[in-house]
Amino acid sequence: MTQIELRGVEKFFGPVQVIKDLNLVVDHNEFVVLLGQSGCGKTTTLRAIAGLESIDRGDILIDGRRVQHMKASDRDIAFVFQSFALYPHMTVFENIAFPLKATRKSRAEVDSEVRSVAETLRITHLLAKRPSALSGGDMQRVAIGRALVRRPKALLMDEPIGALDAKLREEMRAEIKRLHMKQGSTTIYVTHDQVEAMSLADRIVIMHEGVLQQVGSPMEVYADPANLFVAQFVGSPVMNVAPVSVSEDAGKARVILDGAGQGFAFPSELLARLQAGNAVNGALALGIRPEGVTVAREQRDGFLPVQVHIVEPLGSYDIVDLKVGSQMLRARTSSGLVAPSDERVFAHIDPAQAHFFDTASGNSLGVKL
Structure with missing residues (x-):
């Protein structure tokens, strides 16, 4: 021993x-x-x-x-x-x-x-x-x-x-x-x-x-x-991290990336969990891995319009950079799903794969849906 x-x-x-x-x-x-x-x-x-x-x-x-x-x-x-x-x-x-x-x-x-x-x-x-x-x-x-x-x-x-x-x-x-x-x-x-x-x-x-x-x-x-360091050090590509604000909208939580205008719909329970974790808008960041971002070529319920910025073809899959207002999200898609151009597509964030961090301390708030 x-x-x-x-x-x-x-x-x-x-x-x-x-x-x-x-x-x-x-x-x-x-x-x-x-x-x-x-x-x-x-x-x-x-x-x-x-x-x-x-x-x-x-x-x-x-x-x-x-x-x-x-x-x-x-x-x-x-x-x-x-x-x-x-x-x-x-x-x-x-x-x-x-x-x-x-x-x-x-x-x-x-x-x-x-x-x-x-x-x-x-x-x-x-x-x-x-x-x-x-x-x-x-x-x-x-x-x-x-x-x-x-x-x-x-x-x-x-x-x-x-x-x-x-x-x-x-x-x-x-x-x-x-x-x-x-x-x-x-x-x-x-x-x-x-x-x-x-x-x-x-x-x-x-x-x-x-x-x-x-x-x-x-x-x-x-x-x-x-914390944010671990989130962005482990994983390839690294986890998307963006400052966000969260508000209530028609019985759901709306997660809005800074500079994006529109927000992604999340279950209403997110608001209660963030409040329990003492989250404060203005010091809140969303973390989502590329596989947690879904991309579609046609409009679907819960998907937001985004712009294709860069496509990295990696054989069996692609890594796609998407412009959401002034923010950038990386998504992992099937090979050839989108063209390497300024094409307009639609994106959705999986709430079950989302993480929330306190940007002041960098620590995870431990909020999982």
Whole structure:
């Protein structure tokens, strides 16, 4: 059993605070992804867990034992860097075996462990080769093998596939997920790529400017973002966010985008829920993902006339930018539904997929219909 816990962790580089009161528990066998923009503190957090960075306040616990004052070598944690960091003069076998030889294991034990890990990573046929003869994906497999061979308590990975091309990244994502499921090790993975986070994680930890913003499963952070930062960081294309006002109109709630004039009809219960959440017109924003915006070529009940601005054809579907007054909404449509011109079409917002945010604090109001 390997559990990693951070309690009130803070880290300063001079006057700059890069980790702010971070509290997090990573359970045994869990795959947790730290997701955020460059400079948000995710790599510093990972390095602090590994013992490569000291912390200024708080506790880091591994299996209930405080380790912040222990050397990295005493924490029994393996670290995989973005750079492969392989020894160029050694073969793949020798690179993977290096951590075992440092512990003075017998030749038979080393051979058995290396071949076992190589078989798991599907690189047995590469054991006699040197790094210069390997592809980027194979070199990263070797780096992962070197980390795994000594059976560490936990595996920490810092953007391990960031240097690979798109096709190799896709292959390695599947390989890392397969490896985790087979090995069952506690894993913390750092990335700024939300696709990696969504496809790999049991839980995603989203950070911004050193502050933990939200922790949840991939679907939780996608479907129920805690604030505007999460809403616009997770998802591709990002969630539409626009300032709105809400009023009562003929027994329904009317949601009007600033500068749009006309409004989208919502169930009347929206007004009561917004009032319960202390929402204030003038400090209210609507969030809706592109798949929550429906586009039709003919007028339908509840649809508003809008103007096509830009169409991005992506094969199986299109992303369409729609002008709603002075605001812009992005919609996901079937391929070829609208032409890439200033065509007039009609749009509808699905109330069940709408989110409402307090623009002053950025926090979600938790209003779901």
